[in-house]
Amino acid sequence: MTGWGTATVAGVRRPVPQAVELRLDVHDRVQHLPGQHYVVRLTAEDGYTAQRSYSVASAPGDPLVELFVERLDDGEVSTFLADVVEPGDILEVRGPIGGWFVWDGADPALLVGGGTGVVPLVAMLRTARELGRTDLLRIAASTRTLAGLPYADELLAAGALVVATREAHGIRPPGRLTAADLVPLWEPGQTAYVCGSSGFAESASRLLVDLGFPAADVRVERFGPS
Structure with a gap:
């Protein structure tokens, strides 16, 4: 995991109420491990930033990174991701992050x-x-x-x-x-x-x-x- 990068939104789906599933084409992507997460950061015109962490749902072999975002009515980030983001948008992301909560794919x-x-x-x-x-x-x-x-x-x-x-x-x-x-x-x-x-x-x-x-x-x- 390095610093902040960018991702292009490749797909948006709303499979359950009050949630959104985002498929991201992460630029200069580092392959994640199952159990890791990404941070998404939003920046307002006045420079104010808000960021939240979201677990990855996709397998490492998936060409896209899939995030599942629960929409919280008072959420600074989740409401934007659920209500505003469309395919083609660029998001600022950081990840993959996490080393403890990962499965090695070999043990029960x-x-x-x-x-x-x-x-x-x-x-x-x-x-x-x-x-x-x-x-x-x-x-x-x-x-x-x-x-x-x-x-x-x-x-x-x-x-x-x-x-x-x-x-x-x-x-x-x-x-x-x-x-x-x-x-x-x-x-x-x-x-x-x-x-x-x-x-x-x-x-x-x-x-x-x-x-x-x-x-x-x-x-x-x-x-x-x-």
């Missing part, structure tokens, strides 16, 4: 995501598909509703466990992710990757440790208000 992993916290886990899933090693991953995703879960169809197609807190999903009633949900996903030698809001990350990582996961094998990435 248990991926646990809450809401938009599934985005870096999707990058890991796509990388596993590129390598022909989807057998290495087990995935659990928690969401309020299935319609609001990023990449829901892709996760379900990969056999991910999806639990919803506001509605029934299949025969499972509404409810939070539990230890009983995670037990069938455990395999020897796994590293756990947990991503979501601060509350979700704390709860999910505690579940794993209480189940017997060594704390050193639980990697956590959390997000919250800037």
